[in-house]
Amino acid sequence: MSELATAIDNLADEDPAELPLAALTEQLVELHWQMARLQAQIARRTHVRHSSN
Structure with a gap:
């Protein structure tokens, strides 16, 4: 995640x-393009978290 923050900085x-x-x-x-990829990963993690409860 620090690499992502550095890239944004x-x-x-x-x-x-x-x-x-x-x-x-x-x-x-x-x-x-990269924002769409990031949103897909956020959605993926949100789904995993939501499904495991």
């Missing part, structure tokens, strides 16, 4: 206004 340190449009677009696509 690194993103927070960037100024998106300084990125070229192509790089910003690429980052946005990748961030949405």
Whole structure:
């Protein structure tokens, strides 16, 4: 989890206004993809926790 927090901190340190449009677009696509993956893992863990009670 600390790697995830570090990755988010690194993103927070960037100024998106300084990125070229192509790089910003690429980052946005990748961030949405990674967010969907993270949400899937949250849902998976929520389901396991809910099912075991």
